[in-house]
Amino acid sequence: MSLPLAPAAEGRLRAALPSSVSLPEGRWDAYARLSDGEPRRLVPGVTDLRSLADRTPSGLLGHVAVRIPYATRQGNLTVRSWLRAPxxxxxxxxxxxxxxxxxxxxxxxxxxxxxxxxxxxxxxxxxxxxxxxxxxxxxxxxxxxxxxxxxxxxxxxxxxxxxxxxxxxxxxxxxxxxxxxxxxxxxxxxxxxxxxxxxxxxxxxxxxxxxxxxxxxxxxxxxxxx
Missing domain, CATH: 2.60.40 (Immunoglobulin-like)
Structure with a gap:
């Protein structure tokens, strides 16, 4: 899955994965590719996961979709996703x-x-x-x-x-x-x-x-x- 990079504050680039986009269950390694260069593995910065703690979805969508970013043993950024219905x-x-x-x-x-x-x-x-x-x-x-x-x-x-x-x-x-x-x-x-x-x-x-x-x-x- 590819996401566009857009300029953000202080000369940084930003990519967003909307909640409306379905992400199959699994582990997704994060890379960045600038211009025509080779993809480079990303490392996590400061993460704020407070919105994920002890949440209770409404269940109206008929499924539960969860995405949790984390650092691998090598210090790289990966996203663990679950998609369960029911x-x-x-x-x-x-x-x-x-x-x-x-x-x-x-x-x-x-x-x-x-x-x-x-x-x-x-x-x-x-x-x-x-x-x-x-x-x-x-x-x-x-x-x-x-x-x-x-x-x-x-x-x-x-x-x-x-x-x-x-x-x-x-x-x-x-x-x-x-x-x-x-x-x-x-x-x-x-x-x-x-x-x-x-x-x-x-x-x-x-x-x-x-x-x-x-x-x-x-x-x-x-x-x-x-």
């Missing part, structure tokens, strides 16, 4: 000694009676992912666009479990839970959660939530020595 935002995580309660909000869809949450084992990842993986369902408490559910750890096999919401139960879409509506481009090293030790039919485990590289919500369950 979207299930993980607003709050409450950790207890034997489980996890998730509270969130949906965009671009409706919560109906029979809505539930799914935990899907990643294929090939630990005991949970053997033989093509497994699925666990838990009941959802819904009120308008807000939802809550609790995941007990004692029924989970070791492995990685990805969290999904089914706003209309079996008859509607499956929506990946994620936390996107803030100013943190990569939540994995920033949002860390304690692990709980519980006994399961598979033996003692250590379990807890984490955000993936794409800021999706998952659960890690690790076997412990008996």
């Amino acid at each position: 979207h299930a935002e993980a607003v709050d995580l409450h950790l207890a000694g034997d489980g996890l309660t998730v509270r969130g909000r949906v965009y671009g869809t409706q919560l109906v009676p029979g809505a539930d949450a799914e935990l899907r084992a990643r294929p090939g990842d630990g005991e949970s992912g053997r033989d093509g993986g497994g699925v666990r369902r838990v009941e959802v408490v819904a009120e308008r666009t807000e939802f809550a559910f609790t995941v007990p750890y004692d029924g989970l096999a070791p492995g990685v479990w990805d969290l999904w919401l089914r706003p209309a139960g079996d008859h509607g879409p499956a929506v990946r839970l994620a936390r996107l509506l803030d100013d943190v481009a990569d939540k994995n090293p920033v949002f860390t959660f304690p692990r709980a030790r519980v006994r399961t039919p598979y033996g003692p485990v250590e379990a807890g939530p984490y955000y993936t590289r794409d800021n999706d919500l998952s659960l890690a369950v690790a076997a412990l020595d008996a």
Whole structure:
């Protein structure tokens, strides 16, 4: 995607990406090309991301579009974008000694009676992912666009479990839970959660939530020595 450079104050050049322009989900590296020269990688200056923190979109557009600029490990400017339709935002995580309660909000869809949450084992990842993986369902408490559910750890096999919401139960879409509506481009090293030790039919485990590289919500369950 190319954007025009226009003169700005103090001899600077400026390029703007309007919110009305759709930016597909992914990571976009920023370059500048002057005249006929080679594109040069940009580095970030001062960024003001306060408008992104704890925002609540209206949901009238039927989707959630998020763009967060950040500095890469090499110090270059990249924009992380998400475009989700529908979207299930993980607003709050409450950790207890034997489980996890998730509270969130949906965009671009409706919560109906029979809505539930799914935990899907990643294929090939630990005991949970053997033989093509497994699925666990838990009941959802819904009120308008807000939802809550609790995941007990004692029924989970070791492995990685990805969290999904089914706003209309079996008859509607499956929506990946994620936390996107803030100013943190990569939540994995920033949002860390304690692990709980519980006994399961598979033996003692250590379990807890984490955000993936794409800021999706998952659960890690690790076997412990008996």
